[in-house]
Amino acid sequence: MSPLRPILSGQNIVDTRLGSAYDLLEFIEKHPELFVITGAGISSNSGIQTYRDEIGNWKSNNPIQHSEFLNKEAARKRYWARSFGGWPNVASAKPNDAHKALVKLESRGYVSTLVTQNVDRLHQKAGHKKVTDLHGRLDQVVCMDCGSITSRDQIQAWLRDHNPHISGIEVEKSALRPDGDADVGDKLIHEIKVPQCPSCSGLLKPNVVFYGSTVNKEVVNYLLDRLRKAKALLVIGTSLMVYSSFRFCKYANENQIPMACVNQGLTRGDSLFSLKVGGDCSEVLNQLIGYLPE
Ligand SMILES: [Zn+2]
The missing domain is CATH 3.40.50.1220 (TPP-binding domain)
Structure with missing residues (x-):
């Protein structure tokens, strides 16, 4: 008391x-x-x-910002490469x-x-x-142009099929970050092909509220x-x-x-x-x- x-x-x-x-x-x-x-x-x-840790400090790098994701292809490459490594851990969590x-x-x-x-x-x-x-929700991906929803698993399969250089990567537990993010090498990020909307080829975003959005x-x-x-x-x-x-x-x-x-x-x-x-x-x-x- x-x-x-x-x-x-x-x-x-x-x-x-x-x-x-x-x-x-x-x-x-x-x-x-x-x-x-x-x-x-x-x-x-x-x-x-x-x-965050117990006194509220960030434990790892600051997460991606909404405007950065929409405006910079490099940010999207970084997001999809890192989330390709991190998503399986979230998908299989119980x-x-x-x-x-x-x-x-x-x-x-x-x-x-x-x-x-x-x-x-x-x-x-x-x-x-x-x-x-x-x-x-991280198990969905939304098109910023036509609004259609695709499952994250489908996008994961697309990433695997179109990026043979990352399809075999295994991410150590210590490299996992919140929200299905993971530390992966810069070379993987630079070379990744990012997914587009299956309906309209528009810009795809995970169906989550990024920092800097409301x-x-x-x-x-x-x-x-x-x-x-x-x-x-x-x-x-x-x-x-x-x-x-x-x-x-x-x-x-x-x-x-x-x-x-x-x-x-x-x-x-x-x-x-x-x-x-x-x-x-x-x-x-x-x-x-x-x-x-x-
Ligand atoms: Zn679309």
Whole structure:
């Protein structure tokens, strides 16, 4: 029960306490229609890298920017070469205990809305029914000219067929980066042929929200409406450093919606939570499920 140091100014500072999975059980029983936000921390036990360390610093090179991808062929070459190496790890990742725990909470009616910053589709693979992919999905590729959607697997096969020099590359675990990115050699990047839209030969982009782009306004408004109707906000496995997810905490704070958080490190919302549970997402949520009455 030690207070966390407020890191924001001008907010309604609540009396945060550090608690356990049991405290989280009390929280969700008191507020049984949760609006849940998840981030990279929930996928790390599935072998998918997180962007930031426990104090919120970048772990690796900054990710690609939206305008750079659209405007520079060199950036697209770099993206497709690196993602050719990284995609198989995301495609084969399996949901972990934290994803499965949320499926149980949904089936028992505790979760009214689940929003994820992750693009790996692991909540859906676990069987979660209603999920909003706030930053899109990596298993799809979208044409920026005609809007048609192609599966990432189809594009992976195209890349393999048209780039014999990279088709056999194997990427070490240590070279994997978040969002299906991986460190690969400069020569591979320089020589790669990039895919085009199968329908109109237009510019293809993974169906994700790159840094420097924004989340669709209608999606945000729909989610704020869901949050208004929810009884509480639960943040899991994210440092909330990007505004697209932090805005929900800000909104909850302004509307006196109670907030709890499960995260291993510091978050941007630490001064706003009434309960913060530190530790591994899978362990904490597993314990929580164990405490739920049958
Ligand atoms: Zn097209």
